[in-house]
Amino acid sequence: MPLTDDEKEQFHKLGFLIKPGFLWSDRVATIAADVDRYVQIEPRFDGRNVWRYDQLCNLIIDPETLAITDDLMGGAAFTFHHCHAARHDPGLAGVPWHHDYEQIPQTNRSHVQLHVLHYLDGLNGTVGDLLLLPKSHRSVMRRDSLSFLREQELPGMVVINDVPPGTVVFAHSALLHARRAQPGGGDRKRYFIDIAFMQEGVLWPSYGREGWRDTLAALDDKFHQPDRPKLFAADAFFDIADAVSRVQGSAGSLAMRLPEVHGASRPVAGAIPIVQ
Numbered sequence: 001m002p003l004t005d006d007e008k009e010q011f012h013k014l015g016f017l018i019k020p021g022f023l024w025s026d027r028v029a030t031i032a033a034d035v036d037r038y039v040q041i042e043p044r045f046d047g048r049n050v051w052r053y054d055q056l057c058n059l060i061i062d063p064e065t066l067a068i069t070d071d072l073m074g075g076a077a078f079t080f081h082h083c084h085a086a087r088h089d090p091g092l093a094g095v096p097w098h099h100d101y102e103q104i105p106q107t108n109r110s111h112v113q114l115h116v117l118h119y120l121d122g123l124n125g126t127v128g129d130l131l132l133l134p135k136s137h138r139s140v141m142r143r144d145s146l147s148f149l150r151e152q153e154l155p156g157m158v159v160i161n162d163v164p165p166g167t168v169v170f171a172h173s174a175l176l177h178a179r180r181a182q183p184g185g186g187d188r189k190r191y192f193i194d195i196a197f198m199q200e201g202v203l204w205p206s207y208g209r210e211g212w213r214d215t216l217a218a219l220d221d222k223f224h225q226p227d228r229p230k231l232f233a234a235d236a237f238f239d240i241a242d243a244v245s246r247v248q249g250s251a252g253s254l255a256m257r258l259p260e261v262h263g264a265s266r267p268v269a270g271a272i273p274i275v276q
C-alpha cells in the first residue's frame with residue numbers, strides 16, 4: 001500500500017516512520033530461521049555474504065518495502081548499500097547516540113539515505129530499546145558527535161520499546177539514534193536486520209570493507225530486479241578508504257580545496273526543502 005501524504009510528511013519532518021507488524025508472522029518465522037543460520041556461520045556483522053541467505057535477501061527486494069522507499073525518496077531511483085543481520089541476547093550492551101548518514105566529510109543533507117530497521121520479534125522493553133531523536137536528521141554533524149552522551153535521555157527523544165513482532169522502522173540515516181541496554185528477563189529474542197538504500201544523484205561512500213563490490217555483484221547476479229536496474233549498482237559508490245585518506249589530517253575549511261566557481265554561487269542539486 002502506498003504511503004499517505006501524512007506519513008511522507010512525518011518522515012521528512014521527523015525523520016522516521018514506524019510500521020508496526022509490517023511483516024506477517026509466517027514470514028517472520030522463516031526470516032528468523034535464516035538469521036539463526038546467518039549468526040552461526042557469519043560471525044562478522046558486515047553483510048559480506050548476505051547473498052547466500054535467500055530470506056534476508058527477500059527483505060531487500062520486498063516489493064512493499066521498495067514501494068515505501070520509492071515514496072520516501074520522492075520517486076528517485078536508489079541503490080542498496082548494506083544489509084546487516086543479528087540476534088541480540090538479553091543483557092546486550094547499548095549503542096551510544098549516533099547517526100549512519102554516509103558522507104565524507106559531513107557537509108549537507110541534499111540526498112536521502114534510508115535505514116530500514118526490522119525487529120522480527122518486536123521490542124518489549126527487555127532486550128534493548130531503540131531511541132530516536134526526531135528532526136535530528138536535518139542537522140549536519142559527525143556520526144559520533146553525540147556519542148559522549150552514551151544512551152542517556154535527551155529532550156524530545158522517542159523510545160521504541162513496545163512494538164509487535166514484524167515491526168519495521170523506516171529511518172532517515174542521518175537521524176540520531178541509540179540502543180538503550182535492558183537487563184533481559186523476557187522471553188523474546190532481539191532479531192535485528194538493517195538494510196540501507198541511497199538516493200540517486202550523488203556518489204556515496206562504499207561500505208567500509210574490502211569486497212564490497214563483490215557483494216553487490218553477487219546480489220545483482222542472484223536478485224537482479226529488471227525494473228530497478230540500479231538497485232545493486234557499484235557505480236553509485238566511491239571507495240570509502242580512498243576518501244577517508246584524502247580527508248584525514250586536513251586542517252581548516254576543505255571548501256578552499258574545491259575548484260573555484262566563477263559567477264553565481266554553486267547550485268545544490270536536489271536540495272531538500274526544509275519542512276518546519
Ligand SMILES: O=C(O)CCC(=O)C(=O)O
Pocket residue numbers: 095100129130177178179192194
Ligand atoms: O539495535 C538497534 O535497535 C539499533 C542499532 C543501531 O544503532 C544501528 O544499527 O545503527
